[in-house]
Amino acid sequence: MDKDKVYRAIGILMVAAFLVFTAFPLYWLLITSFKERLEVIGGISFWPGKFFWRNYYRPLFEDVYASYIRNSFIISSVEIIICLPPALLAAYAFSRLKFKADNHFLFWFLTNRMAPPAAFLIPYYALYTFLKLFDTLQGLIIINSIGNLPFVIWLLKGFIDGIPKDIEEAAFIDGYNFWQMLRGILLPILKPALAVAGLFVFIFTWNEMLFASLLTTSPKAMPLTGGLLHYMSQLWMNWGEIAALTLITMAPILVGIFYLQRYIARALTFGAVR
């Protein structure tokens, strides 16, 4: 049928156009990161005249950006440890056990996930000053769990729902208690799910900007997103360095996407679409 060929051609054209649309901004970012300050201001060029590595070198080794990166890694990694164990237990309770108002609690967790961060800014500002958590790594780790922990509960609940109950039943009949069953049966099955959840938590924490930029002020606690935003708001704009820092900020995530692509639909729709 001729009509089908037309549809197909249009489809291929759209895919190609979307490919260019996706790629060009990233390409532009990459080449800008290698341009010298004057070359960026001087006009549009689609290839750097000379690769100016100092855009990467100066912020990292002559400025404080290395410590921002370190802070980001610490906060995001510790966040995984804070979130996964409680979320696993809660997810099991929500998936397998009935308790009073469990659906309401599950919804309540989700509202914390969906809440706009800006809505929590003012109380946190005051609370953190009072609790001496302002400008500390601990403070950011705690605040990030408000969205991440509920996210992991929902994600893991979906995975646990998919495991047949018989396996656990058999373990209980064999005389396992709950904790033995968790360690011996559930954890090995859930290992891939926990890895996925951990990676998402790392990424969400790494990406967080509002609290990162407003609840920290010094290089001892400020993560990379906060540092980049502050750098961008300076009047003295060195575009090559901004591009380089932007690329550094997104680099770990671009690596993660290769592994996570299969799980994104499921993770970001609370398991509604598998």
Added chain:
Amino acid sequence: MRSINPWLLFLPAFIIVGFNSFFPTLYGAYLTSQRFYMTGQEVQFIGYSNYMALVFDSTVWGALLKGAAFAAACVAIELPIGLAIALMIYKESRVNRILRTFFSSPLLIPPLTVGATWLLLTRADIGPLPLLFRLLGVNYDIGSDPLQAFFTVVIMDVWHWTSFVILVFVAARAALPPEPYESAMVDGASSWHIFRYITLPGMKYAMLIVLLIRMIDSLKIFDEVWSLIGEGPYKATNFMSIYIVKTTLSQLNMGYGATLSLFFLYLIIILTFITLKVMAGRRT
């Protein structure tokens, strides 16, 4: 014993999230009844005046209206494009997998870096987009033209999020049973009819979910816009989150900022509730 108290399992997570959410929400609710500037003036109880101010604050309703228009524009572009591309690349093959991964590359990167990337593209003095538009005879400057600023943010959101729509639709299309397609082929149905009467109805649920989630997410948009143009020329991109942060940071008006926050928080919770009801209705 095999039985374990569910409350015991639930408690650690509840304590962590509860500490994070109850105190700030309660404290925020308390602040809504106060006149409280971060400039050191006396804190004063003013009853419901902040709420009255909200009702008569045209900037709030403007922000919500802009947010709704923004959400509508994003969804209207992302859903059709996402659907078309998903139907092109849903089958399992090496090329399709590579395409899906490549399309997803902007999806999880920090929203701030999305804003930074688009800043490099759109700045009037250094960006390639203004140059392109100049060649077409259009003066493009998101720093001065409100409509251009608004739609640039829409296109930035399309760049950032369309791949999410694609991935959800790919999953939904791959989950459709093959039998109806086979019998339609046997009956010699046209590809338009197959799309209209088999694919589209089969993916209705996924579309509804994506629609709701994208809507909520775009109403909450902050990082990208903040780093690209802030509230924009003539407040063209003064969305709710931007307005809240502006009220807090530049006016230091904590009482009113908390009122705006609480109002916005409950708006989003209601929309989330609707989304979940839709999902639960499907399951039973």
